[in-house]
Amino acid sequence: MALCVKVPKKKGEETRQKLVAEGIFDPSFVPLKNGEFVFFPVKKKPASVDFPVVRKELMTRKKRFHSLEDALRGELTPDELDGLVRSFDIVGDIAVLEVPDALRKKERAIAKAVMDVHRHVHVVAKKASPMSGEFRVRKLKIIAGEKRTETLYTEHGCKMKVDIAKVYFSPRLSFERQRIASQVKKGERILAMFAGVGPFPLVIAKRQPHVEIAAIELNPDAVRLMEENIRLNRLEGVIKPILGDVREVVPRQFRGWADRVLMPLPKDAHEFLSEAFIAARRGCMVHFYHFAPIGKSFTEARKLVRAAAKKARRKVEFISERVVRPYSPQTEQVVIDFKVLD
Ligand SMILES: C[S@@+](CC[C@H](N)C(=O)[O-])C[C@H]1O[C@@H](n2cnc3c(N)ncnc32)[C@H](O)[C@@H]1O
Known part of the structure; x- marks a missing residue:
């Protein structure tokens, strides 16, 4: 009372x-x-x-916690708190965490704490395997909240349906999507390789709808969601989703077609540089993403581009480069923007 x-x-x-x-x-x-x-x-x-x-008789108000550590004090010992992986992604209303083996018995408490700190989170999933396969997906285990892996994510005014168990999706590339969208000019033809559920095409088309975007993706679940996302954002006719392998689709349909090529594959995008050169018309801008050891990343990325350009007998000019995000203590993801001159 x-x-x-x-x-x-x-x-x-x-x-x-x-x-x-x-x-x-x-x-x-x-x-x-x-x-x-x-x-x-x-x-x-x-x-x-x-x-x-x-x-x-009044209802007690739930205490508002401002950090995971704050919410878990008392639940976890100081040593356990030290072992906590504090950074995690939130996609829509789903949080995806890494729980070290030593904290397995406390995973429910950790998940509950995530929901206490982030009130809009309704599902907490734990990473249950590394990312693998061509589709770049991982096994997940739901440890708290509703039993689902599909959610609605909003970025730069675009709504996107994502199923984190079936497709790759990273909210960490949000700045990159906006950075590229801000460069796109009216009338451009854009080839979005490795399009996933469509985040790059959607953010670009929302900002500049007077373009043609061909979005190629190998994972049928991702293409199904991309089609839904195009409808959800009323961008039918602007983005054309294509289910297929970049290696087959580009030489067949997009020779000399593109003013801009996006290559957001986290690993081994350089293996697709020859397709980027096939698609590139004169003056085409290519955004090439690359994972490499910290300190060597730009040199390595430029070397790969130069080698592929030589093989394709094209001239390139490097326009800009930036670190997208640190990936591990030794590696980082970078992006190189280069122009195909001839
Ligand atoms: C890292 S994800 C990028 C997804 C999306 N661009 C994003 O930012 O969320 C790479 C995507 O490329 C797709 N992929 C892999 N190899 C491919 C290929 N040869 N042709 C077309 N898509 C491919 C995978 O299925 C995956 O969805």
Whole structure:
């Protein structure tokens, strides 16, 4: 039972402010509206207002935690807290965590803490294998919340349906998508290799719809979601989803077609540089993503581009380069933007 002041509703807000100013409003309980009255929880009898003070059953307010560590203090020992992997991705309302083996018995508590800190998270999944295969997906185990892996994610005003168990998706490339979208000009033809559920094409087309985008993807689940996402964002006719292998589709349909080529494959994108040169018309801009050891990443990426350009008998000009994100203590992902000159 909480100590409360019983206030007529029409005097509610004015009284609440007085109680807060007096420093006796009790935020650990939720005020209760009942008929013509509202019951404000107080720490002691107020001096600033003259309404009846009563005892009433009120709901306790959940404590607001600002960090995972904060929410887990008391649940985990200091050593366990040290072993916690603090960074994790949130895709829509699904959090995807890495739980070290030593903390397996505490995974429920960790998942609950994630939901306490991030109130919009309704599913917590644990990474149960590394990413693998051509589709770049991993096994997941749901450790708290609803039993589903599909969610709706919003980025730069685009809505995207994603199934994190069936397709690759990373919210960490959000800045890159916007960076590239900001360069696109009216009338461009864009070849989006490795398109996934369509995040690069969608963000570009939302910002500049007067373009043609061919989005090639090998994973049928990703293409199905990309088709839904195109409809969801009313970009039919702007983005053309194509189920297939870049190696087969590009030489067959897109020779000398593209003003811009996107190559966001996390690993081994250089193996597809010959297809990028096949698609590139004169002046085409290519965005080439590459994983490499920190310190050598740009040199290695430029070397791979030069070698592929030589093989394709094309001239290139390097326009810009940036680190996209650190990947592991030894490796990072970089992007090189280069122009095909002839
Ligand atoms: C890292 S994901 C990128 C997905 C998307 N661009 C994104 O940012 O979320 C790479 C994608 O390339 C697809 N892929 C792999 N090899 C491919 C190929 N040879 N042709 C077409 N797509 C391929 C995979 O299925 C996967 O969805």
